[in-house]
Amino acid sequence: MKEKVISNQSLPSTAEPIQRLVQELNKLPGIGPKNAQRLAYYLLRAPEEQTQLLAETIASIKRQTTLCPICFNVTATDHCLICRNPERDQTKVCIVEQPQDILALEHTRIYKGLYHVLHGAISPTEGVGANDIRITELLERLKNKLITEVILATNTNLEGEQTALYLNHLISPLCIKLTRLAQGLPFGTELEYADDITITRAFEGRQGF
Amino acid sequence: MKEKVISNQSLPSTAEPIQRLVQELNKLPGIGPKNAQRLAYYLLRAPEEQTQLLAETIASIKRQTTLCPICFNVTATDHCLICRNPERDQTKVCIVEQPQDILALEHTRIYKGLYHVLHGAISPTEGVGANDIRITELLERLKNKLITEVILATNTNLEGEQTALYLNHLISPLCIKLTRLAQGLPFGTELEYADDITITRAFEGRQGF
Numbered sequence: 001m002k003e004k005v006i007s008n009q010s011l012p013s014t015a016e017p018i019q020r021l022v023q024e025l026n027k028l029p030g031i032g033p034k035n036a037q038r039l040a041y042y043l044l045r046a047p048e049e050q051t052q053l054l055a056e057t058i059a060s061i062k063r064q065t066t067l068c069p070i071c072f073n074v075t076a077t078d079h080c081l082i083c084r085n086p087e088r089d090q091t092k093v094c095i096v097e098q099p100q101d102i103l104a105l106e107h108t109r110i111y112k113g114l115y116h117v118l119h120g121a122i123s124p125t126e127g128v129g130a131n132d133i134r135i136t137e138l139l140e141r142l143k144n145k146l147i148t149e150v151i152l153a154t155n156t157n158l159e160g161e162q163t164a165l166y167l168n169h170l171i172s173p174l175c176i177k178l179t180r181l182a183q184g185l186p187f188g189t190e191l192e193y194a195d196d197i198t199i200t201r202a203f204e205g206r207q208g209f
Numbered sequence: 210m211k212e213k214v215i216s217n218q219s220l221p222s223t224a225e226p227i228q229r230l231v232q233e234l235n236k237l238p239g240i241g242p243k244n245a246q247r248l249a250y251y252l253l254r255a256p257e258e259q260t261q262l263l264a265e266t267i268a269s270i271k272r273q274t275t276l277c278p279i280c281f282n283v284t285a286t287d288h289c290l291i292c293r294n295p296e297r298d299q300t301k302v303c304i305v306e307q308p309q310d311i312l313a314l315e316h317t318r319i320y321k322g323l324y325h326v327l328h329g330a331i332s333p334t335e336g337v338g339a340n341d342i343r344i345t346e347l348l349e350r351l352k353n354k355l356i357t358e359v360i361l362a363t364n365t366n367l368e369g370e371q372t373a374l375y376l377n378h379l380i381s382p383l384c385i386k387l388t389r390l391a392q393g394l395p396f397g398t399e400l401e402y403a404d405d406i407t408i409t410r411a412f413e414g415r416q417g418f
Contacts, residue, residue: 015285015313017266017273024263029251030244041237041309044270044283054233055268058260061253064226074253078225100250103223151213 018044036195070141072117072134074099082115089113095138095167097121097160107154113151116141121159122166130166138167140195142174149177156183227253279345279350281326283308291324298322303360304331304347304376306369314362322360325350330368331375337368339375347376351383358386365392 014022018040019159043051067073068080072076075081082088082102092113096102102115120133142150150171154160164180171178184202185194194202223231227249232244252260276282277289282300284290291297291311303323303356305311311324327342350361357381373389380387393411394403403411 003399005336015274015283015289017270018283020272021266024259027259027263028248030247035239037238037309037312038239040270041307044274048271050233050236051267054236055264057230057233058252058267059228059264061249062257062260062285065224065253072271074224074250076226077247080224086401098250100246103246112230 013040042120067117071113071115072099072119072137073102087112090125090146091148092151093141093147093149094153096153096156097163101153110178113149118154118163119152121160121163123159126159133163135167135170139170142171147176152180153180275317276326280324281308281346282311284325296321299355300357301360302347302350302356302358303362305362306364306372310362320360322351322358327363327372330363330372332368332371335368344374344376344379351380351385356385356386360385361389 013202021040021043022033022036025039026033027032028036031039043054063150064077065074068075068083070077071080071085073080073082077084089112092111093116093117094105094113094120096109097118097120098107099117103119105111105115116134116138118133118138121130122130122133141147150167152164152167154163155166167176181200182205184205185191185198189198191199229244230249230252231245232249234240234341237245240248244318254418260338274285276285276290277284278291279292282289286293298321301320302324303314303320304325304327305314306327306329308326311326314320314324325343325347327344327347329337330343331337331339331342344360350356359376361373361376363372363376377387391414392407394400394407398407400408405408
């Protein structure tokens with residue numbers, strides 16, 4: 001990841017501690033120099049309790065969380081909330097790239113099974129191979145005879161597709177039903193503005209009406 | 210200031226420390242729930258040194274800075290960098306609402322004088338009166354016979370205008386030259402899209418060519 005840098009020269013009239021705070025905030029994704037400056041001055045005037053609470057929450061986030069040893073979701077307890085929930089369908093495992101993907105899927109309430117977080121996707125260009133993500137752990141987990149369906153929910157970009165293909169190659173010999181999230185036109189699309197790949201996938205995946 | 214709140218219910222599958230971090234980040238200006246979530250997961254995976262440095266910088270920002278006793282700019286030393294600089298024109302004082310306004314003005318390098326930060330603007334609707342901002346300190350400062358020009362650089366919104374009018378009323382009897390940043394069309398404007406007040410001000414302030 002490239003670090004964004006604001007030169008001190010652009011803020012010659014700012015007190016040095018503010019310059020440092022602006023620099024640290026500017027390293028965060030999606031926070032540009034102007035935004036970082038705005039946040040720094042906001043924090044300077046915010047109530048002491050708020051800044052202390054924010055600082056402590058940031059400082060302790062790594063200490064207070066760990067990965068679930070079953071699905072590798074982020075958890076504050078020994079097993080994650082989903083793996084511990086006996087009401088979840090223990091026969092289905094949905095494979096995602098990142099813990100935050102689980103949030104997006106859970107938000108829909110359409111899926112009641114379990115998850116497996118790969119923590120990345122295969123990407124030769126970025127030097128991420130199959131052994132760098134949680135694939136070995138997944139295969140170990142699939143030895144559990146309870147699991148009858150694996151749903152691939154990797155991203156639909158190049159890395160996600162490569163990862164899905166590779167997992168298909170590994171899982172198809174295991175006699176487990178392997179499915180994949182449908183690709184096609186997103187809800188609310190005007191066909192006129194849809195890109196070629198999306199339209200092609202929508203055609204290829206067309207369904208009976 | 211209204212606090213934005215994300216209900217825990219929208220993140221039922223997230224570990225509780227992450228929920229708390231998302232909530233704290235979501236309180237910052239311009240950081241919505243999605244953005245807060247993205248930042249939280251970023252911080253979770255960022256190098257330990259980065260998160261610790263960010264947390265410490267936030268925690269110490271109030272402790273490490275104070276207000277310059279002359280101009281009320283934010284400073285880490287007893288007097289601010291501008292008031293300490295003997296090369297600045299000691300005869301001019303530019304009045305701004307907030308410390309960050311100084312950054313915007315300094316960035317242009319057009320002004321070489323001193324500043325005075327009011328820390329707010331008069332706003333009857335928000336209950337901010339003349340005594341709630343640094344006006345008394347300004348008048349005290351203007352007793353210094355070195356100062357020959359005061360430049361009003363308050364915002365051009367209702368509060369800024371009210372403040373400028375009130376300061377005009379106080380300063381004009383003092384035999385100090387009182388000026389104000391010009392109002393008119395911003396650079397790069399297409400007249401067709403300029404608003405009525407801006408066009409009116411540009412007409413009123415029209416200058417010889």
